[in-house]
Amino acid sequence: MHQYIVNASIQILPVVQDRHPYEWVDEAIAIIQNAGIKYEIGPFATVVEGTYEEVMKVINAVNEHLFNRHCNEWITSIQLQIRSGGDITGDEKVEKFR
Amino acid sequence: MHQYIVNASIQILPVVQDRHPYEWVDEAIAIIQNAGIKYEIGPFATVVEGTYEEVMKVINAVNEHLFNRHCNEWITSIQLQIRSGGDITGDEKVEKFR
Amino acid sequence: MHQYIVNASIQILPVVQDRHPYEWVDEAIAIIQNAGIKYEIGPFATVVEGTYEEVMKVINAVNEHLFNRHCNEWITSIQLQIRSGGDITGDEKVEKFR
Amino acid sequence: MHQYIVNASIQILPVVQDRHPYEWVDEAIAIIQNAGIKYEIGPFATVVEGTYEEVMKVINAVNEHLFNRHCNEWITSIQLQIRSGGDITGDEKVEKFR
Numbered sequence: 216m217h218q219y220i221v222n223a224s225i226q227i228l229p230v231v232q233d234r235h236p237y238e239w240v241d242e243a244i245a246i247i248q249n250a251g252i253k254y255e256i257g258p259f260a261t262v263v264e265g266t267y268e269e270v271m272k273v274i275n276a277v278n279e280h281l282f283n284r285h286c287n288e289w290i291t292s293i294q295l296q297i298r299s300g301g302d303i304t305g306d307e308k309v310e311k312f313r
Numbered sequence: 314m315h316q317y318i319v320n321a322s323i324q325i326l327p328v329v330q331d332r333h334p335y336e337w338v339d340e341a342i343a344i345i346q347n348a349g350i351k352y353e354i355g356p357f358a359t360v361v362e363g364t365y366e367e368v369m370k371v372i373n374a375v376n377e378h379l380f381n382r383h384c385n386e387w388i389t390s391i392q393l394q395i396r397s398g399g400d401i402t403g404d405e406k407v408e409k410f411r
Numbered sequence: 412m413h414q415y416i417v418n419a420s421i422q423i424l425p426v427v428q429d430r431h432p433y434e435w436v437d438e439a440i441a442i443i444q445n446a447g448i449k450y451e452i453g454p455f456a457t458v459v460e461g462t463y464e465e466v467m468k469v470i471n472a473v474n475e476h477l478f479n480r481h482c483n484e485w486i487t488s489i490q491l492q493i494r495s496g497g498d499i500t501g502d503e504k505v506e507k508f509r
Numbered sequence: 510m511h512q513y514i515v516n517a518s519i520q521i522l523p524v525v526q527d528r529h530p531y532e533w534v535d536e537a538i539a540i541i542q543n544a545g546i547k548y549e550i551g552p553f554a555t556v557v558e559g560t561y562e563e564v565m566k567v568i569n570a571v572n573e574h575l576f577n578r579h580c581n582e583w584i585t586s587i588q589l590q591i592r593s594g595g596d597i598t599g600d601e602k603v604e605k606f607r
Contacts, residue, residue: 216569216572216573216576217576222356222357224356224357224358228424228486230432230433230590231428232427232428232429232430232431232432234428235428236426236428237426244410248410255355255356256407256410256411257353257355257360257403257407258320258322258353258360258394258402258403258406258407259320259322259358259360259392259394259406260322260357262355262356262357267572271565271569275510275565278510278561278589278591279510281591281593282510282511282591282593285593285594286593287592287593287594288590288591288592288593288597289590289591290424290588290589290590290591291587291588291589291591292488292586292587292588293585293586293587293588293589294357294584294585294586294587295572295584295585295587296356296357296524296582296583296584297572297575297576297582297583297584297585298581298582299575299576299579299580299581299582300579300581303582304356305355305356308356308357309354309355309356312342312346312354313354314471314474314475314478315478326522326584328492328530328531329526330525330526330527330528330529330530331526332526333526334524334526335524365474369467369471373412373467376412376463376491376493377412379493379495380412380413380493380495383495383496384495385494385495385496386492386493386494386495386499387492387493388490388491388492388493388522389489389490389491389493390488390489390490390586391487391488391489391490391491392486392487392488392489393474393486393487393489394426394484394485394486395474395477395478395484395485395486395487396483396484397477397478397481397482397483397484398481398483401484418552418553420552420553420554440606444606451551451552452603452606452607453549453551453556453599453603454516454518454549454556454590454598454599454602454603455516455518455554455556455588455590455602456518456553458551458552458553490553492552492553500552501551501552502552504552504553505550505551505552508538508550509550
């Protein structure tokens, strides 16, 4: 895979009863916040930016965290937007509207 | 259904070859911008807020527009977040992070 | 909107602690099963087919049911696939693979 | 991460004009078909099963293929369902309905 910037949205949907699902969501967001790549927290998902490798590393770190913390069950919903010949950033998609 | 605030994310994924897919996305966003309910445009989707009825009306208006404009084919990806006993807003979900 | 067949996938993600989330999912699926349009239950979502009006009526019926039954909070994830000039069916998309 | 079975749905949404988007979808499905893990092709996504490592390897292989084949731009939509203490299979979620 290339080293261009890819753009991804990450949403965690816990399937649990022991804690309020949002508590797991907050833990997942904290992992993303500390991952060292650009992120924007939205109402439904957190959008991150980095190389493909960097983004997949963050996705794996979130799932690894939830596993190590014994979150009973969860769905990680991901959208990865990739351009084969160049960068694709969040700003490029929204700046004309902001 | 109740009259509380619901929260929804709307993403349009055109399946076309005649125009660049983003052109259809921009038209869909314009429909949302003119619908008169609160919205926030993000890199993957536009998040709207309103009563269930208001939000479904916007979703229908977007699909109606794409149909009337002869967009060949598209996927409308929607996440509707609803609380049966009260409002659920975008701000409530992100303010502690902003 | 036209009267052609549209294709939609419906996924219910309860945000609850009082019951196992799957119990709400099963109730939502039962609403779809009794709605009188074609459906296929998959591991992540139930795919339905019908006119736009019929499909939106089922989506509304599911949300109405969860509201009337006091499901605390849920996300309805929907993908609506629409072709402006004709039908789009599930079979058309998978028959060459089955 | 554990070695239990996880369950994932993979959907490819090409953002292209040079070929019909379905042609890229078919290529992605062929990669999944040849990956050696259990899969079920549905109207909106292909559901796969395997260990977390096996599933992520397939997701990476699909993206790698599209990159090597110069697909201009695409969104890979993924839902990963993971249980920290055991397997989660597609059958478990649908068998009572089939």
